[in-house]
Amino acid sequence: QDAITGTVMDADNQPLPGANILVEGTNRYAVTDFDGNFSIEASSGEVLQISYVGFRTRNVTIGNEQTLTVMLEEDTSELDEVVVVGYGVQKKSDITGAVASVKAEDIVKQPALTAVQSIQGKVAGVNIVSSDAPGSTPTVMVRGIGTAEGGREPFYVVDGQPTQDIRSINPSDIESIDFLKGASYANIYGIRAANGVILITTKKGKKGKAKINVDSFYGVRSTLNRVDMANASQYITYFNEESASLGGFMLSEDQQFNTDWYDELLQLGSISSNSLSISGAGEAIDYFFSYNFYEEEGILKDNKYSRGTIRNNNTYHLFDDKFRITQNINITYTNEAPKPFSAFNNAYRQSPLVPVYYDNGRFGQSFVNQTTGVVGYRSQAGESVGRLYPHGNPVADVYYQDQDINTTTLQGQITAELDITDKITATGRFGATKFYSKNNNYNPIRERWLNADPRRTLEQFEAGRVPDEEDGTISTEFANNSYRVIDEEFFRWNLEGFVTYNDSFDKHNLSATLGLSRENYGGREKMEALAYDVYEEKRLRSLGRRTSAFFDNTVEQEFNQSTNLQSYFARVEYDFDKKYFVRAVLRRDGTSDFITGDNYFENFPAVSLGWTISKESFLEKVSFLNHLKLFAGWGKLGNANVPINIQQIKTNAGSGNQNYVFGPTQSLIFGSSFGSPVVPLRWEVTEEWEAGFDFELFDRRLTGTLDYYNRKNTNTIVLVKNILNSAAEDDFRAHAAEVTNTGFEALLSWRDNISDDFSYNLSVNFSTNKNRVQNVPTGYDGATGGSLSNGQITKRLKDGEPLFAWWMYEADGIWQNQEEIDNNPSVGGAAPGHLRYKDQNGDGVIDDRDKKYFGSYIPTFNYGVNIGIQYKKFDLSIDGFGLGGNKVYNGLANTRLGGENVTAETFKNRWTGEGSTNSHPGAYRDALPSSYWLEDGDFFRINNITVGYAFEDLSFFNRVRFYVTAQNPFMFTRYSGFTPELNRSGDNEYGNPVGTTGMELSAYPTTRTFIFGVNLQL
Amino acid sequence: CDDFVKEVEIVDPTAEESGEIFEPVQFVTGVYGRHTDFAFAFSYLGITEIISDNADKGSSPTDTGTDKHLLDGLEHNASTPSIRAMWTQWYKTIGRASLAIEYTEEYEMTNESLRARLIGECKFLRALNYFWLVRSFGEVTLQHVDLVERAPVSEVYAFIEQDLKEAIEVLPLKSEYASSDLGRATQGAAQSLLAKVYLYQEKWQEAADMAQEVINSGEYGLEEDYATLWRASTENGRESVFEIQARGDIIAHGVQQYSQTQGASGPNGWGWGFNTPSEDLLNAFNEEGDTIRRDATIIFRGETLWDGRQVDPAVQNAMYNEKAYSSANAGNNDTDKNIRVIRFAEVLLIRAEALNELGRSSEAIIPLNDVRDRVNLGAVSTTDQGELRMLIWKERRLELAMEHDRWFDIIRTGQAGDVMRAHGKPFIDGKHELFPIPNDQRIQTPDMTQNPQW
Known part of the structure; x- marks a missing residue:
């Protein structure tokens, strides 16, 4: 027997x-000291059994060595992990609803601005639609979308503090994210829980010596799914075919330029991030400090976003x-230079015949000599110069946008x-957020004016800067520039207190929480x-200092x-013998925004049940079954972030139609009018029930959850069109549907x-969603949406259909000749080569009644696959x-004024005369919305491939890991545009079902990124 | 603790409780104001002139003006936006008028004659809008009765007549108004409109009598020079019975973009170039030798206008509507263009037509010749009822060209089918006399009936 010494360590x-x-087999034992060291008498061939609570026991056979280093792995059952559930935690094994958790290591694997973007595809039932624009926030849909007019954002709570903008949290500060998907858990947040609750827990210092982590990465990005546009000669052919049908002029074959506008517009973007964190714990204090700087430049030149965060959690x-006091401080500052998307x-629309710059240095515009058919602004006497179309030069658009936020x-x-006492804990918390924003926007009006037409001269501009003789004014069209400054700030605070009682007697376990918050x-x-x-110089720009006093x-x-x-x-949470679980929650919320009678308040109850069936005696002998629990629950949630009806009497200080002119000198007299009747509104209420089971099989190697949900917004607010022949003038909002x-x-x-050298994991998740609008009163389902900004709309609210389903004509081939048009119902202005639309009601006329519903942009299923290998x-x-079952609308291809460029594919497929094709329209076509432009939104994307290599126990560092990541290296989609992930509606509106969500008009393309990074630990 | 939510004041959802005081006159102004809506500058052109033989769509072939090409080609249907726009526009104006009447009736005020006058103005405007509705759509819903059930045409006219008669009772004469009230509905306006309403119902005696009342009032006469009729100089002048008022000075306010939509387009143009006078209208002037009214109605490409403006020879269309032209404001969003809704010349023509139908042809030619005399056209002497009828109808066309009357006139007189087919448009008898009830209306009120063949 020798004295064997050794150290026991964890995986870190x-x-x-x-x-x-x-x-083993003796009563010789030892316990490690504070530094993990032990010493024990043992002989070669004997077996040491090393155990530690929460870790897997390990057996080591003694060989010839005198010193051992033993690494213990944490017992990987997730059931023992604690999950944050709002005003407290619960062990995963005790959870009786759909709560999904994501850990730090899964978040940092996919570098992104926000943690939410990193976990796309990792949580079943949570559909995250991202945009790759710098500084953008992804749209999160938890179990579909249940509101039309109300807020759609999930409710973010960071360490117990409600947080408005998830971009303020550095992803590498996050320890875990818990999604309260089901109503029985989410309802603890009452009137803000209807879109799901996302609880974020940031890191804290852990016992042991101080740890220093440095994480850095740098990456480059480019467009993933670029669309090929027609080249110069294809464009000329297409233009001339269209023009011939309209009796317009012809473009000459002899042209100067062949511009690829996307080559000119797009660049290689970049992304980088550097973080440092220091954490640890002493006797009486845990500390965590971190600093991160994240920087991104988009694929548009100078489209930048950068963010610095400083966090301190003690x-x-x-x-x-x-008695424990925790303090969290997070400071975030961002700088953004937006560019026009x-x-x-x-x-997409600009002709390849137009140059980026003319030889006189001005930006190229769509001027064309209509007499010679040469694209350009030059002309001889008697020749006329016009424009191909009114769209501007995209490179100029980007160049002139000069904005700082x-x-x-x-x-x-x-x-x-x-x-x-041992059983009762009281918690008090105060949190506050202050937000400042400064937005400076400089518009070089003179430069834009001169560059809008290469023939314009500075003298002409100066001629416009002469005050009008009558009123001494100058049109702001002739200002040298404008400078707009927007300062914004807000403040929010929360104060809460709650008492938790925990007790166990015999096999009964009870936990109760009671609290209030403001x-x-x-x-x-x-x-x-x-x-x-x-002043033009950036450093001299100021509202007070001007070069003229005209304005x-x-x-x-x-x-x-x-x-x-x-x-x-x-x-109240109660269980008997960890077998039978009952949980009941009651939340009572009142907000100053709503009052019904004298009552501001409403109650939100929830109840759920669980049964760990694997602990029953009849299953205990089933050796492969480690855990099986059934659960079911019901709960009620609210959405108070809804618009309200206000203002019944309307006035206007300008040329509004309330005002009129009377008298010999025609004075403007201000009048007023009644808007619409004010319908009192309240928050939306969602009720949900769910049922499912969790299991662990085969030595806990296979784990999973399966559940069903049924969620109903019982009083959805809809923007109701005022009845056309009624006195009400405005559309008004009413509780007028269920979703x-x-x-x-x-x-x-x-x-x-x-x-020991090789481990792997594989996980798949899959979820389905069926979205329906129900119980819309007659006359209330006329609300339309999905504007193409040319007077045409593509979506409509309809009972029995998904929320704002696609609504348009059904394309039914191509008109081959005039005779066909004359003998069949057609839309006005139909011509050979145009799309033919189906007369759905057979009345011989094509009008709105022939429009049909074509499903929704909301996916009916989505799935994720995650594979990890450690060798x-x-x-x-x-x-x-991936996701699918949805439709997306190619508005880029559909909307057309005439004369613009098209994709190479459109050019190739086009109708060129009778019998050429019955599927694709010709160069002369209408621009009405129809099913022809609606495409499958299905896609599957490999969104991350990462390979890393770690050096351990280097002299100075504990661990150094280098890695390379390819984000979005591949995407599989049949969609013909740049990206099927279309979450934007307008500039800042994410995921608005009434707006252009699901439509590609000026969407930011999906990008592919290659990243190189390093993690250092010491 | 619950009081915390009461510390913040709720935004008051009803403005009536906001403490701001609204006088009845403000709501009456709002009724007038509704007539300055953009609908009258574009949709209205489509359903009054572009659709008729007087005018073409204009602008470029690819620029459809949303649906103006459909109206021009008589290819419109229940989904045509311009039709929906006017349907809605007229009903919302009627709504404003009724709400203003209600507010005025209940409002505490000491000046009872002002109260009566304000109500009278609203009734005139309400009648005007119902008249526009009934001649466009036939049976329409009466807003105060029901939103689904369409009332028979006779009931709609009865309601219009009642409003106008009540208005005539209380409205002052044009000369009785204070000068600051210039532009308000007058007794003469209500009488003139009532005469026209009678004409549409072929109540010849009432029409003749009512027109005579206007003539006898001594408030009105013809302008000397027809060419000045639609210019700023004759606004609210002796011939003016009712006009939509407009100002061009900042803050400009008129029928939004009325001059712009109809201004010449292309090189040195000032507008969008819609609603261009047709070749057919030009021919009608030329056949009559009616150069004064022709040149006052039509801007020709390349001509020099009365105010010296050179119309570029390269403008897009050969002709434009001169009556929409504002000299001072050209193609601005809002211009000084007052839109003449009823002129004294029309009252004379109503009188002439009614008398002729009553068999009093020799009396009928007197007011007719008053109108012709002004533009140096020879006096009509025929007393053959049929022949005179055609002459009066033709006179209406030339006198009121581009004044938003033609389409309804050819339908009223039963000429529409022949005229439009001769003009090369697929007019279907029994269908195109009325516009279809807009589809969006019938989606909201599915039980509302549709007009025949739509």
């Missing part, structure tokens, strides 16, 4: 004090840890927890000022009333260690994400 090379070492353990649209967000929170949010102050003729400065100020929210909540979302969610995960010091992970 942290020593484990207090681990037990037993020589916990002070006082009075033998009976309409450039994507203009690049700076924001600062300060978030702070303090939490105090006191253990009053919040104030939504108060906002905005100041907007506009000046003309300021007055304008200043507008706006205040928003804040909202007070008062809430009470109570929760249901039903579906299944499944998650399956397999993990195994083949040997020796290599790690590999591959993630894929």
